[in-house]
Amino acid sequence: MKLFVGLDVSSFDIKVCLLNGEGEKLRSFTVPNDLPGATELRDAILECVDDQEIHTLKIGLESTSVYSFHPSMFLHNDEALRALGTEVLVMNPKQISNFKKSYSDMDKTDEIDAFVIADYLRFGRLPMSVVKESQYVALQQLTRSRYQLIHQVTKEKQHFLQHLSFKCNTFKEEVDSSVFGNAMMELFFEKFSLEELAHMPLEDLAAFLQEKGKNRFGDPESIAKSIQKAVRSSYRLDKVVEDSIDIILGTTIEVIRTLQKQVKEIDKAIERIMAGLTQTLITIPGIGPVFTAGIIAEIGQIERFDDETKIAKYAGLYWRKHQSGRFTADDTSLSRNGNQYLRYYLVEAANSVRRHVPEYQAYYAKKYKEVPKHQHKRALVLTARKLVRLVDALLRNHQVYTPKRSVNE
Template sequence: MRLFVGLDVSSFDMKVCILNGEGEKLNAFTVTNDLPGATLLKERLLHCIDDQEIDVLKIGLESTSVYSFHPSMFLHHDEDLKVFGAKVFVMNPKQIANFKKSYSDMNKTDEIDAFVIADYLRFGRNQMSVVKESQYVALQQLTRSRYQLIRMMTKEKQHFLQHLSYKCNTFSQEVDSSVFGNAMMELFLEKYSLEELAHLPLEELAAFLQEKGKNRFGDPKCVATSIQKAVRSSYRLDKVVEDSMDVILGTSIEVIRTFQKQIKEIDKAIKKLMAGLTHTLESIPGIGPVFAAGIIAEIGQIDRFDDETKVAKYAGLYWRKHQSG
């Protein structure tokens, strides 16, 4: 017996349609999209296949962000369904939408969508279950969160530079040192006025930079000289405006440091997961730990693919042949 189960998933429920190998509807019902609902779905599936010899059991649902994640993982890992060789497919909604065009006179309802998904499975054009194992799902969430934090930190740094140009408009042009190094950040947190910086003894400023920079400056006196040159050539602000810029810069520095701290925490978690995964990606020139983790997270277990062409197609890196006549 061959069974094909289509699920149309929303945030609050799942429409279920079960077809046999001939396309006959055996059952259709609705369950809630939560643990009790998924458990009920499993029980009804097991009841449907009770005392039957099952050759194929495929369960399909569209990829709908977080809504499809939990039911797909629940059904994929369920031991009772594994006994019957159940395979779970999370499919691109575009595939289902294109397939549905062949049903030209069909309405658009969730129940019908569940039927279309089940019928798509029945045609057997889906050879690979794209549900990833837990460690790859965890790695994917970590790498995507890291990417989001990097984007947010970049935006915050742009915000910082914009307000730095208000306080000292020639700083970025004159000072040949990273604005976002620890020494520079500490300098801005001191909230010196431009006049105070301009008249600060050069040796004292150089010593401050060397201390906060943990002796990483090759020539701290040269950097201190360039800072004072930038300060003296910059426009002066009213005190009330300069004070407000100091508050904004200080706040921005704390936000940037928070992002940096969180990125380090995520990097530790990524490193721990990567230690348990065998791979050779970092042997490729230009591929470091970050890129390797991101690639592995998105691809998942490599044995899901028959060869490199399947990987390329999964990534969208292929060209379809168009030939006629």
């Protein structure tokens, strides 16, 4: 017997449709989207296949963020369903939407959507993604949260620089030191006025920087001189305006430090999970633990993908073909579909790897010279596409990175 179960999931319920191998509807019903409802769904599936010889049992649902997460993991991890060789598949809603267009006489209802998902499973010709094991799901939650925190830090730093220009408009041009180093942050956190900084004894300002910078400045006096030069050449603000800017700078510094502290906590949790996973990507020069964790989290178990082309498509690292008759377009755009997080980590990793591995450096340079525009972006994405082959080979074959001829890509 072949059984295909389509689930249309919302925040409060799950519409269910069961089809056999011939496309006949065996049953349709609705259960709540909670633990008792999922248990009822599981029991209904087991009842349907009771005393039957099962050849295929597939359960499919669209990827709808948190709504689909719990039912998919419950059904995937259920021992009774696993004993029947059940596959739980999470699918791209756009694929289901396109597939549904072939049913031109159907209305838009949740019950019909569940039928379409089950029928899509029955045809099974389009790519689908099996749910991940728990450790990859946990890692993904952490790496995605880290991704969001880093973007928040970047946004807050831009906010800080904008208001720093109000307080001291020549600071960034005159001072050859990171604004976001601990010493500089402490300098603005103390809310010194420009007049106070301008008239502070040079040795006192240098000592302040050296203390707050934990003696990491090679020449604190030179930095102190450049700060006072910037302060003396900057416009002056009314005191009421300068006080408001000082408050904004101080609160922004606190936000940045809080976010950075949270990133460190997440990094520790990521490190603990990565220690329990067998992977060899960290052996690639330049890839580092952050990019490794991000790539592993989004790919999950490598067996989810037939080959490296499926990984590239999942990440959106492919170009659509534009062909009509004998005409084939040379300039086509990168797909906007795919997993944005995996694409981000692969592209950023490729940018780092090309600086450490001569083969990737040469490949990037070759692709850079091939076109007159969008050179860096195009070359970097193509380098990321090349990196996918290496990632697939190392994970699938459990290899460590060695020079080109030693790795079977």
